[in-house]
Amino acid sequence: MAASLQLNCKPFTPLLLHSKSASKRALKFSTVRCSAAAPSKSYTITLLPGDGIGPEVISVAKNALKLVASLEGFEFKFKEVPVGGAALDLTGVPLPEETLSTAKGSDAVLLGAIGGYKWDNNEKHLKPETGLLQLRAGLKVFANLRPATVLPQLVDASTLKKDVAEGVDLMVVRELTGGIYFGKPRGFGTNGNGEEIGFNTEVYTTHEIDRIARVAFETARKRGGKLCSVDKANVLEASMLWRKRVTALASEYPDVELSHMYVDNAAMQLVRNPKQFDTIVTNNIFGDILSDEASMITGSIGMLPSASLGESGPGLFEPIHGSAPDIAGQDKANPLATVLSAAMLLKYGLGEEMAARRIEAAVLDTLDRGYRTGDIHSASQKLVGCKEMGEQVLKSIDSKVAAAVKVGVSMAAPETDLAARTDRVRSVWIGGDKASGGDRLQQGQTDGLRFGCWWHRRDSADCKAAPQDSADRTTPDETEPSNNEEEDVELQLRGGSAIQLGVFEKSRFVFTQDGVRVSTTKKGNNNELPKISEDDPKSPITPGEEVSFSNTQVWDAKYHFDALTSYVNHQNREMENRLGEQLAQLAEQIGSLKTQSTEAQTVQGPPERSVELQVAVERQVEPQGAVAGAAAQGRAAARRPQLPPERQDNDFGPESDDREEFEDNFEHPRRGDCRDRPRAPYRLGKEETLDATIIRYIEGMNPDIACEVELRDFSSIKEMPSSRNPSSSTPTEATRRRSPPDQPARRFDRNAPQTGCRPESMLPNQPRPPTTRPNQAVTMPNAAPARARDIQCQECQGWGHFQAQCPNRRVLFLSDQNELESASEDELEQAKGNATNEEVPIDDVESVEVNPDAPIVSLVTIRSLSINRTKEHDHQWENIFYTLHDGRLNTYTVKNNGRTCILKPLAPKAVAED
Ligand SMILES: NC(=O)C1=CN([C@@H]2O[C@H](COP(=O)(O)OP(=O)(O)OC[C@H]3O[C@@H](n4cnc5c(N)ncnc54)[C@H](O)[C@@H]3O)[C@@H](O)[C@H]2O)C=CC1
Ligand SMILES: CC(C)CC(=O)C(=O)O
Numbered sequence: 040m041a042a043s044l045q046l047n048c049k050p051f052t053p054l055l056l057h058s059k060s061a062s063k064r065a066l067k068f069s070t071v072r073c074s075a076a077a078p079s080k081s082y083t084i085t086l087l088p089g090d091g092i093g094p095e096v097i098s099v100a101k102n103a104l105k106l107v108a109s110l111e112g113f114e115f116k117f118k119e120v121p122v123g124g125a126a127l128d129l130t131g132v133p134l135p136e137e138t139l140s141t142a143k144g145s146d147a148v149l150l151g152a153i154g155g156y157k158w159d160n161n162e163k164h165l166k167p168e169t170g171l172l173q174l175r176a177g178l179k180v181f182a183n184l185r186p187a188t189v190l191p192q193l194v195d196a197s198t199l200k201k202d203v204a205e206g207v208d209l210m211v212v213r214e215l216t217g218g219i220y221f222g223k224p225r226g227f228g229t230n231g232n233g234e235e236i237g238f239n240t241e242v243y244t245t246h247e248i249d250r251i252a253r254v255a256f257e258t259a260r261k262r263g264g265k266l267c268s269v270d271k272a273n274v275l276e277a278s279m280l281w282r283k284r285v286t287a288l289a290s291e292y293p294d295v296e297l298s299h300m301y302v303d304n305a306a307m308q309l310v311r312n313p314k315q316f317d318t319i320v321t322n323n324i325f326g327d328i329l330s331d332e333a334s335m336i337t338g339s340i341g342m343l344p345s346a347s348l349g350e351s352g353p354g355l356f357e358p359i360h361g362s363a364p365d366i367a368g369q370d371k372a373n374p375l376a377t378v379l380s381a382a383m384l385l386k387y388g389l390g391e392e393m394a395a396r397r398i399e400a401a402v403l404d405t406l407d408r409g410y411r412t413g414d415i416h417s418a419s420q421k422l423v424g425c426k427e428m429g430e431q432v433l434k435s436i437d438s439k440v441a442a443a444v445k446v447g448v449s450m451a452a453p454e455t456d457l458a459a460r461t462d463r464v465r466s467v468w469i470g471g472d473k474a475s476g477g478d479r480l481q482q483g484q485t486d487g488l489r490f491g492c493w494w495h496r497r498d499s500a501d502c503k504a505a506p507q508d509s510a511d512r513t514t515p516d517e518t519e520p521s522n523n524e525e526e527d528v529e530l531q532l533r534g535g536s537a538i539q540l541g542v543f544e545k546s547r548f549v550f551t552q553d554g555v556r557v558s559t560t561k562k563g564n565n566n567e568l569p570k571i572s573e574d575d576p577k578s579p580i581t582p583g584e585e586v587s588f589s590n591t592q593v594w595d596a597k598y599h600f601d602a603l604t605s606y607v608n609h610q611n612r613e614m615e616n617r618l619g620e621q622l623a624q625l626a627e628q629i630g631s632l633k634t635q636s637t638e639a640q641t642v643q644g645p646p647e648r649s650v651e652l653q654v655a656v657e658r659q660v661e662p663q664g665a666v667a668g669a670a671a672q673g674r675a676a677a678r679r680p681q682l683p684p685e686r687q688d689n690d691f692g693p694e695s696d697d698r699e700e701f702e703d704n705f706e707h708p709r710r711g712d713c714r715d716r717p718r719a720p721y722r723l724g725k726e727e728t729l730d731a732t733i734i735r736y737i738e739g740m741n742p743d744i745a746c747e748v749e750l751r752d753f754s755s756i757k758e759m760p761s762s763r764n765p766s767s768s769t770p771t772e773a774t775r776r777r778s779p780p781d782q783p784a785r786r787f788d789r790n791a792p793q794t795g796c797r798p799e800s801m802l803p804n805q806p807r808p809p810t811t812r813p814n815q816a817v818t819m820p821n822a823a824p825a826r827a828r829d830i831q832c833q834e835c836q837g838w839g840h841f842q843a844q845c846p847n848r849r850v851l852f853l854s855d856q857n858e859l860e861s862a863s864e865d866e867l868e869q870a871k872g873n874a875t876n877e878e879v880p881i882d883d884v885e886s887v888e889v890n891p892d893a894p895i896v897s898l899v900t901i902r903s904l905s906i907n908r909t910k911e912h913d914h915q916w917e918n919i920f921y922t923l924h925d926g927r928l929n930t931y932t933v934k935n936n937g938r939t940c941i942l943k944p945l946a947p948k949a950v951a952e953d
Pocket of ligand 2: 154168169171327359381
């Protein structure tokens with residue numbers, strides 16, 4: 040027997056899905072073993088399909104087991120034997136000798152369910168249920184672990200309110216071979232009055248209580264460290280002994296916080312506030328009932344697996360549900376509880392943890408992809424039967440969860456209505472050309488996980504400044520997914536509202552069980568690349584130096600990756616599928632505008648899953664013929680100004696009343712002291728809602744630098760005609776923005792009243808307020824928009840800033856006098872109205888140097904969230920990276936140190952020719 044369970048030496052390392060300590064494990068696989076390899080191990084599994092839906096769900100689980108075994112390099116020998124009603128019909132007894140001996144002789148036992156109407160009136164010893172009890176007793180599996188975890192994907196399937204159910208992760212440790220199910224005397228008889236009676240005995244020995252209590256303490260120790268013992272010690276002697284023994288054992292587990300609760304209260308507390316529970320230990324009957332109750336918190340009894348373990352011998356693994364005769368034979372059963380029981384079999388029964396994780400990951404992925412059986416189905420999900428669900432799980436096991444594909448789409452287009460906005464292609468980040476920092480799309484790749492690294496460019500208007508020479512361009516071949524460490528990449532991971540922008544040289548991305556590790560070493564000519572400021576403590580890249588990222592940065596990347604996958608997996612799958620197609624079309628259009636060859640575009644991936652977009656603009660050419668027509672059209676569209684709406688009502692300030700309003704309008708997953716807060720779900724290896732990501736992001740922002748800024752130089756840009764006053768078509772110089780003498784320079788004032796905030800506008804998934812006057816043709820100079828307010832943000836559709844990282848960024852102006860002025864949208868409007876010729880220096884800005892010969896187009900500012908994880912809390916802070924986009928690779932970086940901005944030009948670059 041290969042896998043007898045030694046409770047002492049292998050005390051229930053919790054599974055990914057059932058573990059409070061699962062945060063350290065990501066759903067990632069560092070290796071994919073070749074399925075063709077000769078299996079190194081072989082396990083014998085007894086399959087007991089049983090009755091009702093049992094055979095249906097067992098068939099699905101068996102296929103999953105077979106597939107993961109082939110992927111992990113071992114094999115199963117399955118022995119299928121009857122139990123319950125099926126055995127009664129075949130052999131006349133519910134647990135034939137042969138069934139028990141086969142089970143005992145195997146490495147693990149997987150059971151479907153037993154029971155059905157047909158045998159309901161059988162005598163006790165001829166009931167299917169008796170067969171199951173005999174099996175449990177025969178295998179001596181006294182410890183039944185029943186995890187109940189509310190998966191983020193199924194939070195809406197719970198019958199409890201979302202805020203009650205979300206994050207529930209508890210484990211019921213049920214005593215399985217004692218108590219009233221087995222106690223004697225039991226039976227029927229007559230009492231002194233001659234009245235018929237039925238009686239049972241709830242009986243527990245010290246030894247029985249102690250061994251289950253130890254398992255429970257060990258389990259709690261590996262989870263959240265809290266154990267609640269549930270009994271009825273106010274009434275029942277067996278419970279009084281139970282409580283006494285559990286209390287006595289607590290001294291051996293000082294790290295576990297023990298509490299006691301009467302079962303009636305526990306039943307109530309489970310639906311009142313299930314999150315108060317971590318591990319519950321209880322007797323056979325209470326455990327049976329409470330775990331069924333807990334199952335509904337998670338959405339369905341069809342989701343909950345269980346593992347029954349003894350001191351030695353094979354474990355018994357079964358879903359907690361019964362044979363569901365009401366849906367049997369109709370292909371309606373949810374097989375996931377059994378599939379997850381198979382994962383528990385792999386983990387607890389065989390020690391095949393990787394294989395177990397494959398199954399768990401596949402279940403999550405299947406749910407992510409929207410497949411639901413009837414019991415967990417809700418509108419907009421794909422309703423499938425048992426068999427189809429099984430097929431989808433197999434597909435997910437096989438697919439290795441190609442995260443990168445999804446990443447690509449969400450990175451490139453976090454918006455919902457691209458199709459309607461093809462005239463705004465300028466703001467889609469799809470690459471660009473090398474000299475202006477755009478053409479290379481590089482992908483890191485490892486087994487099962489990839490992500491894209493984009494050289495980005497901001498808008499197609501900049502393409503005009505791109506050099507014609509293509510000698511130094513990356514060819515499409517070079518953009519194939521690879522771990523090419525020789526390439527310089529700018530890594531931009533976007534997840535929800537969290538952005539990470541860093542410029543790394545010779546980056547190495549290592550995917551491990553724990554997440555993404557990033558290291559970088561210096562490469563070749565540093566001056567080729569824009570860099571993060573050397574002053575920036577987060578950016579230890581110094582020319583000529585070989586560096587590795589610190590832990591912080593590793594986590595940083597990990598955090599963003601988590602946020603990203605969270606965003607992708609759970610919030611936007613549907614949207615992304617749609618977006619993928621739209622994006623592909625868009626890419627084509629853009630490609631036809633700017634490239635000669637279509638080779639530069641690759642759209643990959645099964646459409647139903649996702650679309651991988653690789654667009655590399657090879658060269659700036661004037662397209663011919665039909666393409667030229669499209670190009671002209673596209674250019675016109677790209678230049679067409681987006682007219683601001685009448686009113687800017689989505690400004691947002693971190694400390695404003697509006698923020699409070701925003702906070703009031705949203706459920707906060709993380710209020711109060713960080714130690715008391717439930718940790719962000721991603722920390723548990725789970726995903727979180729986009730709202731939660733955003734709220735966490737906002738909450739984590741340093742209020743002093745919470746204002747996202749865009750820097751623009753006005754020295755070479757003419758003002759556009761005002762869209763609010765189209766008649767004023769004469770361009771005016773805006774090179775000197777000044778405040779009136781009696782007014783100090785406007786800067787971000789947290790106490791200043793903010794214009795009406797629309798919190799929902801911060802959520803990328805929310806429908807955007809329509810632009811009130813879209814796409815009106817206005818004659819404008821052939822230049823980028825002159826005023827920040829003439830730029831429409833893709834994210835919130837507001838004006839005065841652009842780009843998806845919004846939310847409602849503020850603006851900083853860089854004047855030709857090397858001064859910065861910070862102002863909100865309204866403040867700018869007002870300042871403009873009050874403009875005089877007075878200069879007002881801004882005192883907290885240092886070392887601003889701008890090359891007057893370089894026609895600066897704009898300084899793009901990206902805000903990113905950083906995170907440092909400690910045991911107790913996440914420390915988050917915000918980074919602001921600024922990159923000057925001038926079409927000539929002149930790059931400046933700005934370090935935002937509290938409220939001080941330091942503009943610092945980097946070493947001069949080789950200036951590419953327009
Ligand atoms: N471990 C076992 O084999 C168990 C067997 N049973 C036996 O099962 C038979 C039916 O018992 P019930 O009390 O009705 O409990 P049950 O768990 O079989 O069904 C309860 C309800 O949940 C639904 N349900 C259960 N599993 C489902 C799944 N995988 N997918 C979708 N819906 C599911 C059923 O359709 C039914 O509406 C009885 O003969 C009982 O003794 C009951 C509990 C455990
Ligand atoms: C069917 C019974 C033997 C027991 C039961 O309901 C269970 O353990 O889940």
